[in-house]
Amino acid sequence: MVKSKHRLKRGDIVLIILGEDRGKKGKILSIDKKKDFIIVEGARLAKKHMRPRKQGEQGGIIEKEAPIHISNLKLVCPKCGKSTRVQKSILENKKRVRVCNKCGEFID
Numbered sequence: 781m782v783k784s785k786h787r788l789k790r791g792d793i794v795l796i797i798l799g800e801d802r803g804k805k806g807k808i809l810s811i812d813k814k815k816d817f818i819i820v821e822g823a824r825l826a827k828k829h830m831r832p833r834k835q836g837e838q839g840g841i842i843e844k845e846a847p848i849h850i851s852n853l854k855l856v857c858p859k860c861g862k863s864t865r866v867q868k869s870i871l872e873n874k875k876r877v878r879v880c881n882k883c884g885e886f887i888d
C-alpha cells in the first residue's frame with residue numbers, strides 16, 4: 781500500500797471530505813511533524829477566549845483553526861481544480877513530482 785502521508789504540502793489547496801466542514805476548500809497553513817494533522821485556512825474554527833495581555837489590547841473571542849486529520853483531506857489539483865489522488869512520479873533529473881490522476885498534469 782502506498783502511504784498517503786507525504787503527499788500534501790504547505791500551500792496546497794485541499795478539500796475537506798469529512799466532518800462539519802465537509803465540502804470546504806482551503807489552503808494548508810501547516811502540517812504537524814508526524815504529518816498526520818493539518819491546519820487548513822478557514823476550516824474547523826475553534827473559538828478561543830483571549831485575555832488582554834497588554835494594556836490597551838482587546839480581549840475577547842478569537843477564532844483559530846483546529847487541526848484536521850490527513851485522512852479527511854483530499855488535494856485539489858491547481859491545474860484542473862478537481863479533488864484528486866496524486867501519484868508520485870520521478871522525472872529524468874530524479875526530481876520527485878506529484879501528478880494529478882485526473883488531468884495528468886504535474887502539480888509541483
Ligand SMILES: [Zn+2]
Binds near residue numbers: 859881
Ligand atoms: Zn488535475
